[in-house]
Amino acid sequence: MVNFQTSHRPPRPNQVLKRHLKSNSTTKVLLLFRNLLRKGISSIDSFSLLFVIKACTQKSLPIEGKQMHALVVKLGFETNIFLQTSLIDLYSALGDIGDAHHVFDEIPTKNVVCWTALISGFVDNRKPNKALQVFRQMQIGNVEPDQVTLTIALSACIDLGALEMGEWIHTYVNRRKELSKDLCLINALINMYAKCGDIEIARRLFDSTKKKDVTTWTSMIVGHALHGQAEEALGLFAAMKEENKRTRAKKTSYDSWSGLLIVPNDVTFIGVLMACSHAGMVEEGKKHFRSMIEDYGVKPRLSHFGCMVDLLCRSGLLQEAYDLILDMPVQPNAVLWRTLLGACGTRGNIDLAAEARAQILELEGSRVDDNIIMSNIYAAKGMWDEKIDVREKMKQRRAPGCSSIEIGSLINEFVTADDDHPLKREIYEALGYLIETMKAHGYSPGKSSSSLY
DNA sequence: GTAGGGTTAG
Structure with a gap:
């Protein structure tokens, strides 16, 4: 198990744990740790525990993770802030954000890292309101956010369409010069503006960012694509490749430019393909898809x-x-079949619609909007018996729905409610659906929500 | 030697 090849002395067990953790070999981490435990607790210190907790977090292992927490207490490391922070991370990865909060509460002197871990936990557990609430509490407690805190707070803003809070963070970043050097944070700002409805500001920020990485480019390409601005998205993708050409030409040897090239990744191509799709550019899309591979x-x-x-x-x-x-080569999901079903509805293709609907039924059961599409296709084709049949079946299993007025009041409630509000999940889903629908019609959240109702 | 970070179809 222990690799002796690279050194004359056997590596320290913690170094091996760290290496296994880095290479994502969770089983090896756990097995080695078990062996150490059998040798006696003297061979274990806070570093060993930390690496094992991180391994449990990576793979979301509740039983092993909680055993580690017990060991932390048993071995008297309860006040070790590194371990406490990694436990916050563990519980939030397990979906137990309440337990994460509990660990957090036990930390006597909370620093920026453990505050950030908790905020991140709320974002990951789809409680963006709560995340921003904790973000404010942190400032009330006179702990200054750093570039990591702000990056995560921005993702909460995106989830909520909270442009104003995003702008506040931008101002904060501009006031502290060392923050505006962090490219991850700049990328998060660009992404926030693009997602919260201010694509022009996103683009201005993008243009003024001299040193860009693949995420900077990708965020902007995806941003334009989401706004239906196919030309801008594809133009940026071309500009990115053009810049690579210039980099290659400027430098003489491969070694001097290879690390400077911006290599598009899987996400970049999502943006490119989305743009082609919105613009109806079939051939261009196929070309990029082939090129990607x-x-x-x-x-x-x-x-x-x-x-x-x-x-x-x-x-x-x-x-x-x-x-x-x-x-x-991959298993299609219901979303994908539903794309086809929706198009069949618009184009009136009964055979393919029936096939798509059958596939959806198999994957996730009946849903009202699918039935409506089928019912409308039948009606359009004058197939009244079939239409009535679908409608009858719908009556038997009515899924909850709401009118736009109901959604309006849901939004009000959503804005004011705490994340623990019993209706929160429903509100969240309704709002998420609404925002998606509005996006599909060119609306951007955050810009003019008052005009909705 | 130790903790918290970003872009992803509809």
């Missing part, structure tokens, strides 16, 4: 196939979309 060695994931199916469907190439779904 052949030139950049990116293996397409379900979401890439989703983009391609969307692209084909929007252009009315339903049969080709269907063939792609059957041919692709």
Whole structure:
């Protein structure tokens, strides 16, 4: 188990734990730790525990993780802030944000890192309101946020469409010069503006950022694509490749430029394909999809196939979309079939619609909007018996729905409610759906929510 | 030697 090749002395056990952790070999971490435990607790210190807790977090192991927490207490490391912080992270990865909060409360002198771990936990557990609440509490407690805290707070702003809070963070970043040097934070700001409805400011920030990485480019490409600005998105993608050409030309040897190139990744191509899809550029989309695989060695994931199916469907190439779904090497999900079903509804293709609906039923059961699409196709084709049949079945299993007025009041409630509000989940889902629908119609959250109702 | 970070189909 222990590798002796690289040194004459056997490596310290903690170094081995750390290495296994880095290479994602959770089982090796746990096995080695068990061996250490058997030798006696004297061979274990706070560093060993830390690495094992991180391994449990990586793989979301509740039983092993809680055993580690027990050991932390038993061995008297309860006040070790590094361990406490990693326990916050562990519980939030397990979905037990209450326990994470509990660990946090026990820390006598909370620093910026443990505050940030808790905020991050609330964001990851889909409680962005609570995350921002803790973010404010932290400032009331006179702990200054750093670049990591602000990056995470910005993702809470995105989840809520909270442009004003995002702007406040931007001002804060501008006031503290050392913060504006952090590219991750700048990327988060660009992303926040793009997602919260101010694509022009996002673009200005992007343009003024001299040193960009692949995420800077990707955030902006995706931002334009989400706003239906296909030309800008594809233009940026071309500009990015152009910049690589210049970098290559400027430097003489491979070594001097290879690390400076911006290599598009799987997410970049999601943006590119989304843009093609919105603009109905079928051939361009296919070209980029091929290039992604052949030139950049990116293996397409379900979401890439989703983009391609969307692209084909929007252009009315339903049969080709269907063939792609059957041919692709990954298992299609209900969302993907629903893309096809929706397009069949618009184009009136009964056979493919029935097939798509059957697949959706198998994957996740009946849903009202799918039935409505089917019912409308039948009605449009004058197939009244079939339409009545679908409608009858819908009556038997009515899914909850709400009117736009109800959604308006839900939004009010959503804005004011605490994350622990019993209706929060429902409100969240309704609002999420609404925002998606509005986005599809070109609306951006955060900009003019008052005009909604 | 130790803790917290970003872009992803509809």
